[in-house]
Amino acid sequence: MIESLNKAFCALPGVGNKTAQRFVYHLLERNREGGMSLAKALVDVMEHVKHCTSCRTLSEKTLCHICASEVRDASQLCVVETPTNIHAIEQSGVYKGKYFVLSGYLSPIDGIGASELGLDELEQKLTNQNIKEIILATNATVEGEVTAHYIASMAKQFDIQITRIAHGIPIGGELEYTDINTIAHALLGRKKYD
CATH class of the missing domain: 3.40.1360.10 (Dna Topoisomerase Vi A Subunit; Chain: A, domain 2)
Structure with a gap:
């Protein structure tokens, strides 16, 4: 059972075997209540969240709140x-x-x-x-x-x-640390300064 839970955590992006093992042992040794809450939340989400029939985002309803909005x-x-x-x-x-x-x-x-x-x-x-x-x-x-x-x-x-959408230098970014493709996009997508 422990190994199957370990493998289940490895299904998450960026979670390797060691990290998954840490998660499993933390839940078993220090936070069983949190583990039960996590298990219930996962089952609820997997059973009730589907794709919006209009925009294809994840939603609990047929239409997500954005697609259903009149405004x-x-x-x-x-x-x-x-x-x-x-x-x-x-x-x-x-x-x-x-x-x-x-x-x-x-x-x-x-x-x-x-x-x-x-x-x-x-x-x-x-x-x-x-x-x-x-x-x-x-x-x-x-x-x-x-x-x-x-x-x-x-x-x-x-x-x-x-x-x-525009691509370019982020606010707070410095040119010397920005890659050449980002600088090229920023220059090509420049607009008039008011």
């Missing part, structure tokens, strides 16, 4: 790779539109194509809804850029403005 701007659609990206954008408090979650990025080597990312669903959304702008918010990786390019190409057949 969100349904003409803007921000395309992100993961539900955690939505959380990060929402924390900024700036974006007031809706989302579409890919749950990954195009990667033919890994067998992840357009259908695995739900791009057919995205195309139906563009066809059937009054979307005026797609904001491509995929990560600034090779795969993220390829995915953004694919979506932009697909969306060009519709009369929709296609934008890409």
